Amino acid sequence: MKNVIAMDGPAASGKTTIGRMLAERLGYLFLDTGFMYRAVTLAALQRGVDVVDETAVTHLSTTIEIGARPPAAEEQDGRFYTALLDNQDITWAIRAPEVDANVSQVASYPGVRAEMVRQQRTFAAKGHCVMVGRDIGTVVLPNAPLKLYITASAEERARRRWHDRHQQGHAASYEAILADVVRRDKIDSSREHSPLRPADDAIIIDTTGRLPQEILEEILNMR
Ligand code: DC
Numbered sequence: 001m002k003n004v005i006a007m008d009g010p011a012a013s014g015k016t017t018i019g020r021m022l023a024e025r026l027g028y029l030f031l032d033t034g035f036m037y038r039a040v041t042l043a044a045l046q047r048g049v050d051v052v053d054e055t056a057v058t059h060l061s062t063t064i065e066i067g068a069r070p071p072a073a074e075e076q077d078g079r080f081y082t083a084l085l086d087n088q089d090i091t092w093a094i095r096a097p098e099v100d101a102n103v104s105q106v107a108s109y110p111g112v113r114a115e116m117v118r119q120q121r122t123f124a125a126k127g128h129c130v131m132v133g134r135d136i137g138t139v140v141l142p143n144a145p146l147k148l149y150i151t152a153s154a155e156e157r158a159r160r161r162w163h164d165r166h167q168q169g170h171a172a173s174y175e176a177i178l179a180d181v182v183r184r185d186k187i188d189s190s191r192e193h194s195p196l197r198p199a200d201d202a203i204i205i206d207t208t209g210r211l212p213q214e215i216l217e218e219i220l221n222m223r
Pocket residue numbers: 011012033034035037038103104107132133134135136184188
């Protein structure tokens with residue numbers, strides 16, 4: 001597997017920001033796989049499928065079409081890409097607190113994961129990509145030549161999420177966000193299938209108190 005960079009880490013660790021910068025610098029494609037689990041969650045919420053009904057959610061994940069494309073001229077509202085669910089624009093809808101609250105449950109289902117992993121491998125097969133998620137180095141692309149595990153303290157990650165939320169116009173307290181970050185970390189790292197953990201050969205980078213630019217240079221120097 002050539003020219004593929006696998007990046008994993010907990011929520012708001014900085015992996016998406018750094019991954020995007022890295023992809024831009026190298027001229028690679030970028031895929032944030034979290035958006036796919038969010039899209040399945042949103043589909044369940046929109047269609048009245050109970051998120052605790054594993055069979056129904058798994059079936060749903062195989063019947064919907066999830067996609068992403070560069071934003072169109074009239075869509076320049078701060079987004080980096082336009083996320084699509086059956087051709088509907090879901091870019092902002094998948095960032096809603098209701099999706100945050102339910103996505104870990106949906107991402108814990110092995111059938112949902114199998115379907116997402118299949119689509120992610122198809123994407124990576126073209127090469128020249130940076131793929132970001134929780135299980136990219138461990139499960140999706142175990143042969144990736146460069147694996148990075150990006151982390152930061154829970155407090156710093158909650159501060160970053162609070163900042164993002166406020167920029168998007170959601171009023172959420174720092175305490176509530178910190179509690180959600182801790183709760184999601186716990187579900188993501190203790191789930192039975194593809195738990196969040198660094199691959200044995202991953203390089204671990206702690207971004208607490210560091211600037212993305214500085215980390216980007218560090219990664220570029222590794223190659
Ligand atoms: O990175 P994010 O916050 O958008 O991810 C949303 C959820 O999806 C998160 O709870 C973990 C899950 N996820 C996953 O299980 N595997 C991935 N490769 C990416 C995300």
